[in-house]
Amino acid sequence: xxxxxxxxxxxxxxxxxAEALSLEREVARLAxxxxxxxxxxVAEFESRKRAFDWVDLGxxxxxxxxxxxxxxxxxxxxxxxxxxxxxxEEIVQGRAxxxxxxxxxxxxxxxxxxxxxxxxxxDHGLENGDTVYVPGSLVHQGARRELPLYTxxxxxxxxxxxxxxxxxxxxxxxxxxxxxxxxxxHWRKLERxxxxxxxxxxxxxxxxxxxxxxxxxxxLEAARHQKNPRNAYxxxxxxxxxxxxxxxxxxxxxxxxxxxxGEVFYASxxxxxxxxxxxxxxxxxxxxxxxxxxxxxxxxxxLSGTVTTLLLAMLNTHYPDGAVDRATMTRPFNPHLHxxxxxxxxxxxxxxxxxxxxxxIKSAQxxxxxxxxxxxxxxxxxxVLAPAAVFMLCPSSSHPCDAERVADLFHALAGIAPxxxxxxxxxxxxxxxxxxxxxxxxxxxxxxxxxxxxHPRRGLAQDGEVPAHSDVVEPExxxxxxxAQACRVVGALVQLLEPPRSPNSPxxxx
Numbered sequence: 001x002x003x004x005x006x007x008x009x010x011x012x013x014x015x016x017x018a019e020a021l022s023l024e025r026e027v028a029r030l031a032x033x034x035x036x037x038x039x040x041x042v043a044e045f046e047s048r049k050r051a052f053d054w055v056d057l058g059x060x061x062x063x064x065x066x067x068x069x070x071x072x073x074x075x076x077x078x079x080x081x082x083x084x085x086x087x088x089e090e091i092v093q094g095r096a097x098x099x100x101x102x103x104x105x106x107x108x109x110x111x112x113x114x115x116x117x118x119x120x121x122x123d124h125g126l127e128n129g130d131t132v133y134v135p136g137s138l139v140h141q142g143a144r145r146e147l148p149l150y151t152x153x154x155x156x157x158x159x160x161x162x163x164x165x166x167x168x169x170x171x172x173x174x175x176x177x178x179x180x181x182x183x184x185x186h187w188r189k190l191e192r193x194x195x196x197x198x199x200x201x202x203x204x205x206x207x208x209x210x211x212x213x214x215x216x217x218x219x220l221e222a223a224r225h226q227k228n229p230r231n232a233y234x235x236x237x238x239x240x241x242x243x244x245x246x247x248x249x250x251x252x253x254x255x256x257x258x259x260x261x262g263e264v265f266y267a268s269x270x271x272x273x274x275x276x277x278x279x280x281x282x283x284x285x286x287x288x289x290x291x292x293x294x295x296x297x298x299x300x301x302x303l304s305g306t307v308t309t310l311l312l313a314m315l316n317t318h319y320p321d322g323a324v325d326r327a328t329m330t331r332p333f334n335p336h337l338h339x340x341x342x343x344x345x346x347x348x349x350x351x352x353x354x355x356x357x358x359x360x361i362k363s364a365q366x367x368x369x370x371x372x373x374x375x376x377x378x379x380x381x382x383x384v385l386a387p388a389a390v391f392m393l394c395p396s397s398s399h400p401c402d403a404e405r406v407a408d409l410f411h412a413l414a415g416i417a418p419x420x421x422x423x424x425x426x427x428x429x430x431x432x433x434x435x436x437x438x439x440x441x442x443x444x445x446x447x448x449x450x451x452x453x454x455h456p457r458r459g460l461a462q463d464g465e466v467p468a469h470s471d472v473v474e475p476e477x478x479x480x481x482x483x484a485q486a487c488r489v490v491g492a493l494v495q496l497l498e499p500p501r502s503p504n505s506p507x508x509x510x
Contacts (some may be wrong), residue, residue: 021066022062023055042332048380053383054361060482061483064390079111079318081111085115087186089090089139094467117183120165121245122134146162148173150171151170151243152172162297167287168247221269231364238302240261259272309382348424390487393490394472396467413489416431416434418497431489435492
């Protein structure tokens, strides 16, 4: 990979990055179209009056090439590509279908895989649990093999059916006659691929556990005083986990100086936070969990994705390599650039990610406001969300014709006028028309491996022929697309290639 000169960061990395990504100009364009408010002034970040703002790059006309160059030229910056524990060997080998976007990001030095382990195994029908990374199975060249799974029944680890998902860190799998924690099983496979610099979220949290604990205790107290305390508590703790691997949505309720979750009472915020750290210990020390499971409480709280995402940002997961100099790297704001997948960042406007919901932004605002008010060690956060789904447009090297035909599509798209202040829906119409015409001409020459990645809920399990190994190929013209334009193309392909659904087929939210 060609090395690029680093950008001059004499003004500090935050301002240099914001200028390289033209954030002020792009947000002003969105504000003019009444799609959001203006970007927070730098002075408000400097004074700590503003604790949080965000930019969805999937709505901007920033060229993809400009984004990639900025990431590679800004020193010390390495955005996380957050994914789940599971069958990453398929991704490393370039045979993961839609999830090849992970390989595209890592291979190009545009990010690193930050792996979340507090997920659930998938059920037999791939309708619930983590049906994308399928941690309760082994996948090889697209073929999935279910593993026998075991969880604690109060006396021993007992065999479970595949009817319901199970909390992954509390699950053992039987492999070659031996029972092994599912998290250990997959991490051992990840360690065989050092070219992918995997980092475990839970290990990162435990490394910064004093700061995480202090933040959570303050946030639990602050949640009492929000306009909607019930929702605020769900922003912090979303579920209750049983040692048997079951998980249920149970809210936190303040009770005197303590807190209650269902039948479990915690005498203080510190006691509740202590309990919430046990799943993290199970993920980072699976054999320790197995050895001590009989002494653990039957029910444990699970931190929400909302608060963990924000804490990981404030704790500088975008600067994973060495010490952080706050004066030049996180001030006047901490620029957290983050590759979000189809759930988090989506491909707007067809599928906006969950982070773009007004409820998500409100949650981020009160959490960041609280942390900036109480902790001088945290700096105001500018969350810059990049959609990983743009790389779904990059075919596999195992099908050379795909790249040629997709390059034809990009050439045809060049004739579409910039959307200006048109609504996102209006901007989709000419793109969908071009994509539809291109599909009519090119579909017979395109591989099923490429086309199937645009089917809804596509995970690691593949149909048809899967390559033993391939690389991700950028078709000519890819880097000339804007981020928003690439998202519109992905959305059009998803809409046009969606297979007919049986009236009785279940929906499966991602």
